[in-house]
Amino acid sequence: MSEKRTGAQVMCEALIRNGVEVMFGIPGGAIMPFYYAMWEYRDKLRHVLCRHEQGAGHAAEGYARATGRLGVCIGTSGPGATNLVTAIADAMMDSTPILAITGQVGSHVLGKDAFQETDITGITMPITKHNYLVKRAEDLPYVFEEAIYIATTGRPGPVLIDVTKDAQQATIVPNWDIKLDLPGYKPNYRPNLKQVREAIKLILSAKKPLIIAGHGIIMSGAVEELRAFAERTRIPVITTLHGIGAFPEDHPLSIGMPGMHGWVHVNRAIQECDVLFNIGGRFDDRVTGKASTFAPNAKVIHVDIDPSEIGKNVKVTVPIVADARLALQAFLDEFPPDREAFAELHGHASDWMEHIREMQAKHQPKQQYLNRSDTANMSLPPHDVYAALTKALNSRGNYRVVTDVGQHQMWAAQLIDWYRPRTHITSGGAGTMGFAVPAALGVAIAHPNDTVWAICGDGGFQMTNQEMATIVQEGIKNVKIAVINNGYLGMVRQWQELFENKRYSGTPLSGPDFARLAEAYYWKGITVEHTGQVEAAIEEAYATDGPVLIDFRVEREVNVFPMVPQNKSIGEMILESPHQS
């Protein structure tokens, strides 16, 4: 280990030491030494050449979200680095552990506006969990160790390491004897038992308790603990957009998704509940609607590993700073201290569930939206695509679904049946259009035996579809793309229809013939225009040993309902277009 190494070799070895197996990136001048070194390690480190650094970033996110492991993306200095910015911001919002490695101009010209120089550490300061500028090769072993530790522990997030070209080229004897020195970074994993007991008292006193399961359940691997806790207490479980998969939707205690496009009975239950137990969710404004009117009768218990999330948007009665899995384990250990109260809770919980089911029956969300009467005359209502796709997914299993951002994303969250963690991957916090195709690339590499469906709108698809070439170059066969093509930036058009008197400003959108575009990328392309063709197209996609794109040319002006208008209480939901009757 006392052999001399270049900084670039040290970077490769640091990644291998930390279990990294795959990286997504694009080379360029300032990162060339790293690519030069990568060649020696190509048996252990797979490099996937993307077509745009944003694609590399989203692919790293997809890989991380599908596995819980670190995703790595690479860009050169200047534009290579700035192209990563959107993906880094997306990873920050969705707590996704990625490491972005960027090349930087030589340290002797740093700050002199050199060719392809950009202050990427300055640019990414507010959108990374932490970032580094490395000017000396000697610092690389420590910085990589610390960066990966920070990205993957506590509340995960993106970390960027910017390495000057001369630091990559310099020859050193690396010191791998690393002791992390992070006095200001001590994520608290174990819950305070006093607070857990207080929370249990609150739960036992509840007549209308609810659990909200967020992304933290999936990130901490708490799916089994959540299930055990819900079953023991019989409290109904809500799953947020990122909590999808944390609790199986066919479970009798599962009631569905809350928020802006959540189900009526779920939002009404939140407005009625008296104890709201949020585990690993951050009370995003898409969940709460107008925060001051959210869950007005509820005492709130909030488990989050990030103390700054507690009390940020919603007032909390019992705060618990902890890892969701360890917190739930503590809840299971401490329950039940009082048999009588426990029996009473069960009684209340089943009355309450009955009430929620009654509300649900009144609105019949999924069935109602799958068999809508207003879609009877449409040649291809989008809901028919989801009905057929759900059927295919359920009958074949082994699926991962990546969705982009917009109407198709909300329909997917609402209409597909979700059972397992890390099967639903989407851009939630940042709402990044263009996420799905490259993220699906990362997911497909992580899970080569699963069928990875990327569901896109025609808008987001046109932002990053060049990664279809990457998928072919890598020999990936398990990706299928479904474009829900309505010729609009559909979600914005929906808002314009409902709230701006149908001024379709900047939303009508043309595209190429997507099936022919797919063929140009050496994919199979299928066009679907009628409901009658949907099932056969999906069957053909499954039967094809290779990537397939289906262009579903759906009815153009169908809306996502239910919907809570911006800044309204989640109790005030719109169920249908006021313009249609």
Place this chain on the structure above:
Amino acid sequence: MKKHTIVALVQDRPGVLSRVVGLIRRRGFNIESLAVGHSETPGISRMTIVVEWEDVEQVVKQLYRLIEVLKVSDVTNDPTVEREMALMKLHAPPAKRPEIVALTEVFDAKIVDVGANTMVIEMTGSPSKVQNFIDVIRPYGIREMMRTGRIAMVRGARGHTAEEYVESANGHAERVPAMN
């Protein structure tokens, strides 16, 4: 909105000042005063930040998200010693000097340079005392002025030594692996 005085202990690493300032800027608040310098322990700096904040608890929590931030305290309601320093270069022709010297003595300020027609005065004290002195001296003609920004320290045994955080740096938090 109320003015708050925040004292933060931070690791002395490149970019830390930028991160702290950026985090406050992100929320659209204006920093009224910011002073940074070494603490009693090498490698650790103390910052005093004065800012108008509506929700100071949330910003304190956000500051803790920064990797290099060790301790943040809102000392607005604590008994503190607060100091600020100002250097003033005055227009001081010989005829005016006796008056200026007299005022300087009254305020316990120091004359640190005398030129042909100028004097440089060093004034240290509580922010209000510094301000009073500036108000009194301004009519003589201030050619240049620099103020350091406020530094604050909690009185008595309370507060936080940097030492506690250096000590606790041994090892790091256990890593809980995700399992799915």
